[in-house]
Amino acid sequence: MKAKRLVSKRLRKSALCAAMGLCLSSGLLWQPAFAANTDGSLVGRTTPGATVTVRSPDTGFTRTVTADAEGNYRFPFLPVGNYQVEATRDGQQVTQPLQTSISLGNATVLNMGGGDGATNLAAVQVTGSRVITPVDVTSTESATNIRREEIERLPVQRDITDVATLAPGVNRGEFGGISFGGSSVAENTVYINGLNVTDFYNRVGFSSLPFSFLDEFQIKTGGYSVEYGRSTGGVINAVTRRGTNEFQGGVDLVVDGLWQAEGENHPNLFRRWDESRQNDYAAWGSGALIQDRLFFFGIYEKRDLDSQNTDDGGENFFDNRGDNDFWGAKLDWQINDANLLELFGFSDKSKTVSDNYEFDTTTGRRGQLRNTVTSENGGDNWAATYTGYFTDNFSMKAMYGENERSASALGANDDRCSLVQDRRMSDSFLGCTSNTSVIDRNDTREATRLDFEWNIGDHLLRFGADHETNTSDYNSHYPGDGLRYEVNNAGARVNGVDVPAGTVYVRTRQVANQGTFETENAAYYIEDNWNVTSNLLLNLGVRVESFDNKDAAGHSYIKLDNMVAPRFGFSWDMNGDGRSKLFGNAGRYYLPVANVINIKQAGPFLDARRFYFWDGTFAPGDNPIPGLGPEIGTVDDSQGDGSVADLRGEVDKDMDPVYQDEYILGFQQVLGEKWSWGVSGTYRKMHNAIDDMEVVNACGDSGFVMGNPGQDLTYFTDTDCDGESDGFVTIDTSKTGWELRDGTMIGWVKPERTYKAVELQLDRAWDDKWSFNATYVWSQSKGNYEGPVNSDTDFSDSGRTEAFDNPFVEIGGYGYLPNDHRHQIKLRGNYAITDHWIVGASLDAKSGRPMSEYGAGNPFDDNEFLTHYICESEPSLCYTPDGQWRLAQRGTYDTLPWTYNLGASLAYNATFGRVKLNAKFAVYNLLNDQRVIERNETRQEEEGVGLMNPFFGQGTAYQSPRSAQFILSLVF
Template identity: 55%
Template sequence: MKALRRSALCLALGMCLASLAPMAVASDGSVVGRTAPGAEVTVRNPATGFSRIVQADASGSYRFPFLPVGSYVLEVRKDGATLGEPVEINVSLGNATHVSAAATGGVSTLDSVEVVGSRVVNAVDVSSTESATNVTREELARLPVERDPLAVALLAPGLTKGEFGGVSFGGSSVAENTVYINGLNVTDFYNRVGFSSVPYAFYKEFQVKTGGYSVEFGRTTGGVINAVTRSGSNAFEFGAEAAWEPAFLQTSASDHYGAQGNPEIIASHDEYDRSSVNFYASGPIIRDRLFFFAMYELRDYQPQNTTDLGDSMSLGNSDDAFWGGKLDWQISDSHQLELLAFSDQNATVTKVHGFDLGSGRRTGYQNTRFLDNGGRNWSLTYTGYLTDALSMKALYGENERQFSQKSLNDIDCNRVRDLRDGISKRDVGCTNISSVIERGDEREAARLDFEWALGGHLLRFGMDREVNTSHHQQYYPGNRLLYEIRDTQPGTTLDNGGTVPDDVFAYVRTRTNEVDGQFESVNTAYYIEDNWAVTPGLVLNAGLRLEAFDNKDSDGRSYIKMDDMLAPRLGFSWDLKGNASTKLFGNLGRYFLPVANVINIKQAGGFFDERTFYVFEGFEDFEYNGQIYQRPILGAQIGPVDNSQGDGTVGDLRAEVDSDMDPVYQDELILGYQSMIDEKWSWGVRGIYRKLHNAIDDMFITSNGILCGGEPSEIGWVMANPGENVTVYTDTNCDGESDGYVTIDTSTAGWALYDHDGNYLGERGWSKPRRDYKALELTLDRAWDDTWSFNASYTLAFNKGNAEGPINSDTDFSDTGRTENFDDPWVNFGGYGYLPNDRRHQFKFRGGYAFSEHWQVGATLTAQSGRPVNAFGAGNPFDGTNYHSYYICVSNCTATNPSERVYQHYGRGAGGNLGWTYDVGANISYLRSFGDTRLRVKLAVYNLLNQERVTEVDDELEADIGFRNPEYLQGTDYQSPRYAQFTVSVDF
């Protein structure tokens, strides 16, 4: 224990009166506070020699914006005399460090107090109205956290694992988040699910923004992962880190069989061996001016996986290295330049063999698959401290993501899938590759940010612009046809309008799906915000962000263009006790979501999607690579060829896109309270309400509302706002040619109804998309004091509506913005209820303890209630459509006249909820220093209790109209089994 004067404690903890603080998209934080009016305040980074002096204004306020993350020393002088002692402070990512010094006549010199440890971080930022969780590299070293930014993000309250490898923020889908590295947006703009990344050891700090973020952040209705990388200093440093996840420390997963005894998920033979070794070096090129940090990482990943049905085994190999580096040039104390560059290119070669499930042995060679992804990325950032009151940042960068998927069998082999019930082998052809894909995505990003202090006001303004270009080619392997065999019943109406003949119980659907072109989207935003210190303890901020999205087709024409989208953000923070230890805060804001480039590609890219239906006449066998495979024998064609979803041409966009489309946006309201219990402990509570407005999705509009010969004309597939007015170009005078615009209220019209004999009966409309998220969060935190730390959170949440977002995880549909939710009115009719990302209760705990100088332990626990389960049907009581619905046929289901069938409504979540899941992680670390050499050895175990609880089930109650799915409620996804990771790091 050691005694400090209260004024010094204010410096260390930031627990005194503070001035306004900025929040920046880039890799920085700030220092703000009060001292004697006119005093000179100096902040200095001992590691880099950076130093800056500002003069406190007439009220004693001062601020240092845009400071690189790191450790600093702060000094205050007036009239040639030093006020107090120099104090060490930390500047964290996206936060303000509050430092107020005692001064004669300014802030009273207070009594001495005692504090444990050399430095404790204050968790209450009284100048901020946002909700965020910061996690440093040092804290991650003490915890069993997987080496992935998403695993770091999941430490924050209210976040859950989603489908397709993403995370859900506050009830949103996984396709609504944004990720930044050193201020560069690296989010995958093709489908908004993935992102570019760097090795774990390359990061310095993460900030997970879960709500209430300021106007310089946009293009998200989920959350933000903001990360900063390591940098060099005046000290030459180098080191290495090795990480190994050996197969022999992995617990085998269980195999799961369906209700009829057929294999559903064969996973007991799955395993992998993953290892990496990185080497880094950093130091000065010119002392106090120019610094470098460089890393090279060797990586090796060798997965072994069987298919879910256990009929083949894949042996993968990926060994591409990562390289990355950062240059920091302190041109002067007022001008800085930083360059970031890295490559996350990665190639995986996978050998595919047959597999005998009974013996557990692989058999003959079948195919070799190639998967390439990643790309080269760079950004250049300038920071200028133009005056004590005016500062700026400018960034330009490029983010590249390549994706390539192909195999050696692509020329000779079609994919053939047998999807009939009770069939144990789904892929019966000589390839199981879904599509041959070659895609290149490149983002050009530029932004300007300014901060201007004007007395009690801090004006922040700027702009950013992104040009996102996709080069995309895609087609099915073989002769570019996909064959699918499915069960059916005589009299069933197929998707192309054809009727299944008598005595036919299975059909073959052939499909051609091709696209080739270049597509561009341009997203632009301008913002301005005023942070106003109304009183010494009350801060109000009012901001406005002006967004514009412009998605273009393969010919460069604007396809979806939305301008003048105003996103207001209002917030307040009230320092209740006047010493920065307790605050009441709130935020009300609007956030817009851009349209993913996959929409340009598949809706306005000359997309060719042709489907033909045939009677299934059995299989014929053929030999390939010494193995016997099957292909279907095609009988009579059923109905017409269906190319309604794309005929290979870029059509008349006036007829395919709503000319007055509204954007997707979310309104958010947050009210919270945070308080320090003492210099280490803090707690908080936060109430959140989020409401999603609109959807942009494809709709099949069968009526233009104009009767020609007693019935309306069909428009076809239109990208629009379901449930809203849709304006499209169509035939208005019944001559068969489009000649004018019509506006259809799709909440009541747009879908033509016919009886069994084809007589027009009228129209129905679509349900309006809804998503509401209500949550209460409680947090408790104890800061690390060189001995132990602890963090706990509980979230009570209600996520309700009829639209998860631009993707559907309950139906495994990841084609962003082209979900089946609004294909016809019945898919979502009666579908209001608890959404797939609803987790009513969620507990999270993490902590670390050093029980000696050399030994540390850490642990994490996440416990959460299960997701809702649906009971999807195949038909509906309104027409003969045979598609996904919330209605189950309960009587007279084989009637050829749909009006004679009897249905019962099974709303969203009718199947109840899955059980709770528990995930415990634990680690032990050994630390040792040998002079200037530091050694850390760590063993981390994930899913320590080896929980393998179900996380997803088959929730299709009907396989076809009137036919129950025997695999209903069969698990389709489970927790990953226990595995362990060794890491050894040496720093010199």
């Protein structure tokens, strides 16, 4: 008995020492990387020729392999979970059976005895929820793993986005997206059970699942291997819960919006009456339909949304209610120990009804009902995955799935009410609608992939292919008569025409589009993981990709193929004891073209803009259309005239793709039994951009062409000046393409973006008593190109920004970019007061983003585009020799303040017979800091050169007020 206790003590001590390898990974940066995106693997060394058996106590899944002549063994494609591992030789145990865990996307190392029979237990499972792994020479990736058990102990919202922001260098960005390592929010990829659920329309957002359905998350911040692509930001990888032999059921109650602080009002941004409450009620069940063979997990969640808010100007009040029920299910069929089949599906369809009322900000009372808008989103999703273990050394996975995301918005008044704005005083809408677009869109992804592993001596070959067909059915237009009316103060010119001082004009805009648009993305990859020595591993891989965006007629119009993405990594176990490691990697990553480009450019798109003198009147009643006087200039339909254009004249024939090169070097070390630390440096450089440029041809005619700014552009245009396009012309857009007032031709600067970061981390493993995690990131994001969306000017059409409309937009545009947060500190931890009570805390502190100062127009020609030039003269003088212009360099106007977000939680856990109770009360933004996180950066509006924007510098976004959440879970 004494000997048994001694062995147990040694195992636990060994485990805690080994824990430091994954203390970093489960809370921080680095993980062994060689596993598929739905499971993990088990590798190690034992007596040569030994039979190694792994068995899941939860499902009975059992596999056996034979160690090679050097004692190496490997189990690929193991489902996430707990396992018992045993090694025998000639009928005798090499060691006693060991318990370990397999985590998502990682290789768990477990050494069991050596050639001399000595026992070397390099990794076992510590009591608690963290997976314990030593520093492993197969790790070249930067990733953070978080299990649901850890989230239950911390003040973290039950949302994938909030979980992702626990990783260093990851922050919330514009449009509800996430920024990884200085990238824009439109550069990430999200997988659920291996199915890509990223919104391919504009690459911001993804299909949502309730936390009660999810089991483990992996956030890849860099260095990910060749099976991953289509991302120059980061990858979020998650798996759902699955059934076991034990029948279980449970209910979860989540009450959001408790102890909600009042939002602060600001000029032209009213938040005092904003309030959001949502209750979620989930019921789930799991078990075995056939013992040790067929398992199920099913969940249904009812979501009751009740929220209210005003628009920025406080003139409209919205009362919102939602009926957003969710269902999800997963089946796992262990056909036999060599063949597995998984099927999962979910529906995240949601419906929100919003009543729009008149509002009085003085009394806080709502008035007459103006409109009711019904919005529908989400869709049905499913995937089937087959895993085959053909030999001890050769395995495969095959997956097919479909991801659906719909988006529609329809107002009760949309048939009769038009959009009207008086932009002289506010951006708020007047009248009986504020619905900016009547949209009906359905996006469907069909995804297929194959992944293989072949172990040949010191080489592990991994190869495979994946293919996606992304189809968008799209229909959009403005409500009412299909026009949007804007009343504006004029500058010296309107629509290219000189106007008298003090002129007030009306711009009408008609935007409409309808069609079916398809994109095909395909890739294949191969990778060799070569154990050069027992302590040094080289990772050599290449991924070859292709992107094919098609027009509404099904013809390819942006086709990028043979894109070679090499990846190289190394990992050196410096002392050969698994306690310290030097690693690094270099790789290239390509970014696909979003479907919004197909829709906005390659369909029957209409964007007609007309300009009129205002007659000083508005129509009576609740549809106050402004009175139109004489028209100013001609119709501008350069963005689309309602027909499918000859795209040869709108797209570069020899376009280059957008890609990013990344380099990472890091060090990781165990400190004692429970602590670890690490440091890494990251350098990223973005190459190219794909965006629209207004190009002037040799005949003086202009039009927008999609291409690579600052590079050669080949497009179909008029070569003999007869008014008809008749041939291809190649121009160097770094030197020509835009005509100045004096007839001189100039070109565009090349897009640039670099990201430099140093990351420090310290971690203390959870041991049933307490844990702690700290990261500090110093980073710098600099250049003239944020990415395919613009945060500073709120332009979210991915790849179709204003950044390169003409060459002047980027003059002065090199500087610190909107996702530059120079310093970021993240702390989190928890402490078990008793066996039942746990307190948790988190802090996210970061320096503010830089602020720019945008103007309109420039001193070199008469065109009025968003630029970094500010005219400081009277409007009538701006385009004369007496005009005074100032160049405002990007990011130099100001830096926003630091923000601090402190969270706290108290959790209670207890067991009453067969019932397990978990309760948590969490408070977010405990100190109720409501600091500004975004400001209006437009000093002068387009069409208003010389006129100062009264809203410049005003806050447009602030930290969310304090709120609390109560979670109650019962497991039967």
